[in-house]
Amino acid sequence: MYSPVYRLRRLRQNENFRRMIREAKLSVDDLIMPYFVVHGKGIRQEIPSMPGNFRLSIDELIKEVEDVKGLNIPAVLLFGIPETKDETGTYAYAEDGIIQQAVRAIKERVRDIIIITDVCLCEYTTHGHCGVIESGEVVNDSTLEILSLIALSHVKAGSDMVAPSDMMDGRVGAIRRALDENGYKNVPIMSYAAKYASAFYSPFREAAESTPAFGDRRSYQMDIANADEALREARLDIDEGADIIMIKPALSYLDVIYRVKNQFGYPVAAYNVSGEFAMIKSAASSGLIDEKKTVLEILTSIKRAGADVIITYFAKDVAEWIS
Numbered sequence: 001m002y003s004p005v006y007r008l009r010r011l012r013q014n015e016n017f018r019r020m021i022r023e024a025k026l027s028v029d030d031l032i033m034p035y036f037v038v039h040g041k042g043i044r045q046e047i048p049s050m051p052g053n054f055r056l057s058i059d060e061l062i063k064e065v066e067d068v069k070g071l072n073i074p075a076v077l078l079f080g081i082p083e084t085k086d087e088t089g090t091y092a093y094a095e096d097g098i099i100q101q102a103v104r105a106i107k108e109r110v111r112d113i114i115i116i117t118d119v120c121l122c123e124y125t126t127h128g129h130c131g132v133i134e135s136g137e138v139v140n141d142s143t144l145e146i147l148s149l150i151a152l153s154h155v156k157a158g159s160d161m162v163a164p165s166d167m168m169d170g171r172v173g174a175i176r177r178a179l180d181e182n183g184y185k186n187v188p189i190m191s192y193a194a195k196y197a198s199a200f201y202s203p204f205r206e207a208a209e210s211t212p213a214f215g216d217r218r219s220y221q222m223d224i225a226n227a228d229e230a231l232r233e234a235r236l237d238i239d240e241g242a243d244i245i246m247i248k249p250a251l252s253y254l255d256v257i258y259r260v261k262n263q264f265g266y267p268v269a270a271y272n273v274s275g276e277f278a279m280i281k282s283a284a285s286s287g288l289i290d291e292k293k294t295v296l297e298i299l300t301s302i303k304r305a306g307a308d309v310i311i312t313y314f315a316k317d318v319a320e321w322i323s
């Protein structure tokens, strides 16, 4: 009978051996929990396509952020849903805008948690695109000015890090300059560097009321087939001053996470998006998979691919499971 000299099963024989040689480890330190904020009071409206996630008014959001902090999760990511929208998304940089109010309120009440704010136009424009429209097209450079105003207004309200998700060319540089010129040299930018034109965002668009009224986002978000191009996106954002490079979605783009991490050695964030969340919830609720095991497997694979940070709607659950 053949007897192998090297047996990988030796180090798999019990949990102590397994944990001793385990490579990728999920940690609460790596998690970011996203939230959707609305105007009003006492609002906690569940998002049908994202069970367990809510549109929250600021008072309710504060309770959530306190919970997140209690779980030792280092950061939350905020998306605003405004009361009024217009063609150019002016409400996105209003001093009393929903994000600006939310950030100020959290800063007053909760100490020592990172507040990240998503910088984009799609929730604030009547047409639902991530930039300004001229002659039926999303125009790049005039959008940059608005994005800079939005980022600056978030930071003035107290945002600890801005995350531009619009995919215009040059937005990181434009935002960096606006922040620096106004004395915010130390506020980092987490850029959605490789954000794909993905089908996995639909639950989010329902939650944030940001579905484009016409066309789609393929003239600014990346083609799902491309990975070399993601390296160019990442390099540009790094050159323009980005501090954390984000890949989005996560699960279908593990190769991109791996390559970006290897090529640049920068902190990499992966966004485990709404559709990835909804798929697991749906399969688990029909008894097809074990939710906890599946979530831990997927998030561990995202770490194994090279992500340092994971933005996930499962952040609170995971923090409870692994602590």
Ligand code: PBG
Pocket (backbone or CB within 6 Å): 118, 120, 122, 130, 165, 166, 200, 201, 202, 203, 204, 205, 210, 272, 273, 274, 275
């Ligand atoms: C806004 C934005 C989107 C997401 C994050 N920021 C939607 C989109 O680009 O249409 C998606 C997040 C998710 O699906 O969880 N630009």
